[in-house]
Amino acid sequence: MSKIASQIKQTAVAVRSKIQRRGKPTLSFPLRSLTNVKYHPKKGFLELKGKKKTRTLTVATVKTFAQTLRMMSQAKTLVEGDEIMTKREAYYVSKNWDDARFDEQPESDTVIDDIEALFEVNREQLGFIPEEKGGEVAGKLVVIDRDSETGKKLRIDCTKFGSGAYSIPISVEHLKFETKAKFVLVIETAGMFQRLVKHGYWRQANCILVSMGGVPTRACRRFIRRLADELKLPVYAFVDCDPYGMFNIYRTLKVGSGNAAHINPFFCVPKAKFLGVTPQDIVDYKLPTHPLKDVDIKRAKDALKNDPFVQHYKPWQDAIQQLLAMGVRAEQQAFAVHDLNYVIHHYLPEKLAVPKTFLP
């Protein structure tokens, strides 16, 4: 029996014996919030502090309690049968549970996240896989995968996708890599990625380009992490200059999230550096801007106050202060104001010439 399966069984045994002793069974989960994480500079990611929330079986919690146990049982079946299930499929399977069924998918997602945190594993290990895919890759990288039918090695050359790109699979643990590139450039928007791919920027800069499409998925983070660790490549992030780009996208990429902190050790890229766009870039490159929205200001202040990562790095605090003082934000595609390919010919080369100026 796998480790996970026996862990699930142990929990079930504990619940049962409590019931047999006429006690109220409990399940305790690590608290999933930014208040329960601390930044560990040496390890380079947000780490759980150990606060727990205990769900005791009462009249009020009986429904969720029943649902959690049924979902655990589902996970055990998956693990034992080496089967996978998307979160959406898990939601549909619950429709067999009569009164304990979920009415909306977010409810079942929360229960899955709870179980994942309960056993401190990522949900893929429990057999639950996400619906979303991982992001796109182009440039000087060869991914070695296996043919699902024959089991033979497949060499995928990421320079051979023309104007398209290699799509990061949901699970990346079995992949192997070969490369001669010097660094990985991680890009927020698909639009900017398209521009760089079309003009073969990876050839010019000798790099691997990865498009995240917003907040990077777990697979995307794990993929970049493995590139960074196994190929010993520096990772530079190129995102919008706004609190969302800085703290939702970049911070999650670099140190992980507060919501699923138990998986951060694997799903973060501590080596990542912030290439741009920085508040100073707005000034230096005379970028057209938009005023900060209320939610941006709120997010920035919240980061200053609560985010352990920001609290650890003075340069980030300064950057936020500067941004708040300017009261504006700028997108990475704003360089188009000078010239469509200004990014390729001026901005990126100029920034890459001095990596020391990158924000941590």
Place this chain on the structure above:
Amino acid sequence: MAKVRKTRLSSKRKAVGKARTASKKTTSKRKKSKKKAAKKVAGKRTGKALRVSKKTQPKAEKVLEESPEQADSFHSTAEDMARRQREISVAEFFMKNRHLLGFDNPRKALLTTIKEGVDNSLDACEEAGILPEVRIVIASGAEENRFRVTLEDNGPGILRKQIPKIFAKLLYGSKFHRLKMSRGQQGIGISAAGMYGQLTTGKPVVITSKTSRNQPAHHYELEIDAKKNEPRILVDETVKWKTPRGTKVEIELEAKFQKGRQSVEEYLEQTSIANPHVSLALVTPDGETKVYKRASKQVPRHTREIKPHPYGVELGVLIKMLHDTKARTLQSFLHTDFSRVSSRVAKEICEKAKVSERSRPSRIARQEADSLFKAISQTKIMNPPTDCLSPIGEELILAGLKKQIDADFFTAVTRPPAVYRGNPFQIEAALAYGGSLPGDGLARVLRYANRVPLLYQQSACAIMRSVLSTAWRNYALQQSAGALPTGALVIMVHMASVWVPFTSESKEAIAHYPEIIKEIRLALQECGRKLAVFVRRRRKAAESERKKAYIHKYIPHIAVALREMLELSEPQQNTMVRQLTDVLERSRS
């Protein structure tokens, strides 16, 4: 344009004047049809006058301006006026102002007629210590909108010589001159009903009465002479009547029979609630018989008559009493003609008024009544006796309510007696909640004065004011600002008093005396507290029932999940369900 309008007005006035004289000549019987004719005439005249005046108007105005003294011919001299000044009989007055007595419209007239009859029967029965049985028959009359109402009771009967005056003379009765708790007060009701019948159908009131098994029954047909306020006897005979004892009244009147709110049926239902010792039967024009059964064989305690309390009399009344008294000295007058005035208190009043206690009352009536009146209000006098009141009693209120209303919870309160303006009174309140009462609307309020239901003018009544100003939200009910509480609730309030202060002669609403409003509110609050206990307990029970169902819904799933994970057997799973239910139900409280 303005001129034309003026003309029309003046000519109309003229026409109406003519019409009025025309109608005056006719007898009251045919008044209605004549009135119509008069209207027609008026219409014609208006038309003609308009046409004529269009030409003549400017001329007329000129004349008026030139010789103002000519207008004097329209004015009256003192002699003219004197010729028109004459006595108005009470009957004539009420004929014109029948709305004051509750005969505003045909529908209300039917109710008022029955109400007055039933009130009289019940009063008489109770005074004679008889358990009342009243039978009401409403039969369709000869014409549409005419009904023949027959009221028959098992009361003590009425002496032959009294019958004409009681039924065909306004303001004649036994109840006005004494302070005693009874349904009737003035002696207007039944004679007014007879008069209304006479007015609208021309038919006399028919009375049959028998005082005992051995006596013959008297049969009368009476009309009221509106001018003299005297009965006019049409038929006076002795008849055979099977009934051993009782009175039967038949009145034909213009009316409208309707069901629903403020109907005869509602009145009888409410009467039956507050008078559980009464047995009522109603035969509707459709031939349907409705019986309101008796729930108690206890005749209400006989009420004692009391003398007025000094605080309750007004100056005019005091003067009249001084004039009429048989007492020789002022001190003995005060002592014998009032409640709660001892010789010592009487002397104190005289001293305060600076009048000799040995002076003759009739002399005071002319000269020093005013200072005597003021002295009374400055003297501390004990509250009037309260044993003259006969409340329904909590037990009987509950019996009455349970008989007519299907509810889950009943509570009743009888307050201790209190006093307003020298008159003793006592408030009772009751609530009925839940059951088949409609739960989404406003609460229903049943108002009673001396056991008589009040159906009209709810908003003008002191009872309504008290109900509205009670904070029902404190008693687990919903209530919007300034409105009745919402929910399956019936609120009953009864005021018992030797003199219920009605806002009008039709006895529809109780006047707003602060003492009365306060007492009603206290009674309602007392009931409310008991209701709140019930409602909260029931809500709690419902809540725990809901929780129990909720637990039973999800516990099996916990057991199923554990069975799957631990590969348990079916019996083990069932054991777990039992154990879990045990654990959770124990934790509920």
